[in-house]
Amino acid sequence: MKYLFLVVFILMARTGMGQQKNELPFIVHLINKGYFNEVIHLTDRYSLYQEQGKQDSLNYYRGWAFYSLKNLEQSTLSLLSVGKESPFYLKCRFFAGYNQIFLANYTEAGNIISQINVRDEPNLSLVNFELSGIDLLQGNWPKAKEHLQRVNANVATLNQQVSALGQINQELETHRPKSPLLAGVMSCILPGSGKIYAGKTGAGIASMIANIGFGLITWENYRKLGIGNAKTIFFGSIFAANYVSNIYGSVISVRVIENDYRDAKHNQILFQLHIPLRNFFEQ
Numbered sequence: 001m002k003y004l005f006l007v008v009f010i011l012m013a014r015t016g017m018g019q020q021k022n023e024l025p026f027i028v029h030l031i032n033k034g035y036f037n038e039v040i041h042l043t044d045r046y047s048l049y050q051e052q053g054k055q056d057s058l059n060y061y062r063g064w065a066f067y068s069l070k071n072l073e074q075s076t077l078s079l080l081s082v083g084k085e086s087p088f089y090l091k092c093r094f095f096a097g098y099n100q101i102f103l104a105n106y107t108e109a110g111n112i113i114s115q116i117n118v119r120d121e122p123n124l125s126l127v128n129f130e131l132s133g134i135d136l137l138q139g140n141w142p143k144a145k146e147h148l149q150r151v152n153a154n155v156a157t158l159n160q161q162v163s164a165l166g167q168i169n170q171e172l173e174t175h176r177p178k179s180p181l182l183a184g185v186m187s188c189i190l191p192g193s194g195k196i197y198a199g200k201t202g203a204g205i206a207s208m209i210a211n212i213g214f215g216l217i218t219w220e221n222y223r224k225l226g227i228g229n230a231k232t233i234f235f236g237s238i239f240a241a242n243y244v245s246n247i248y249g250s251v252i253s254v255r256v257i258e259n260d261y262r263d264a265k266h267n268q269i270l271f272q273l274h275i276p277l278r279n280f281f282e283q
Helices: 002-033 036-046 052-068 072-080 089-102 106-114 123-137 141-149 156-174 180-189 193-198 201-225 230-280
Strands: none
Touching: 002 036, 002 052, 036 052, 052 072, 052 089, 072 089, 089 106, 089 123, 089 230, 106 123, 123 141, 123 156, 123 230, 141 156, 156 230, 180 193, 180 230, 193 201, 193 230, 201 230
């Protein structure tokens, strides 16, 4: 079936301007079937011959094809080329902004979203909702709250996501990150305590038992056999290696936990920002 579509695609592409009146339905058909690369090639070809109205539609479908292929920079360029008179204009602007949010270009995303000139609901609430997510991703908790408060409570399609973003905002605002330096110092004083501080209680206790055990064995061999004895050197080396690795492991554990926490919240925010866009602007 795929090869049949490709044959039709090639035949239509060869007809040029003589078949222009049929290209938009065909492009929509390709979009629905998931032939996004073919859509891009076709819109490139037809864009040379189109008046503005059709050019806007071509830019929209081209942008949507790039979006579906995860090429968000090219998607943004195409979506932003859609004019204000197009019925796709609002969808293009919101998704172009989301593309930049996903790419962590927060300043650009904020500019795109804030410049959407709407005064009606629910679009105005959607603008404030997306801006609140951008603020959250940048760690601006007060500004995020301010934008969330501007979302109209009567917009039912946003209520769940507003609640979710508000909860994330509260969690991030009250989160007290653990210190890798403190974990390292704690492990220097009492091996294993740094890992317990990091939240890895089982690993911390195991490390504490191992370090204390090898330390006692080393001390006992030193006391009985002296510092130059092979057993003292052997167990002393094991103790030293465990002691140092425990400190390093405690520091890394805290860093990994904090990074995982930030990544999880980041992904939660992106997910919540995406849901209403798909609900408001169904393909």
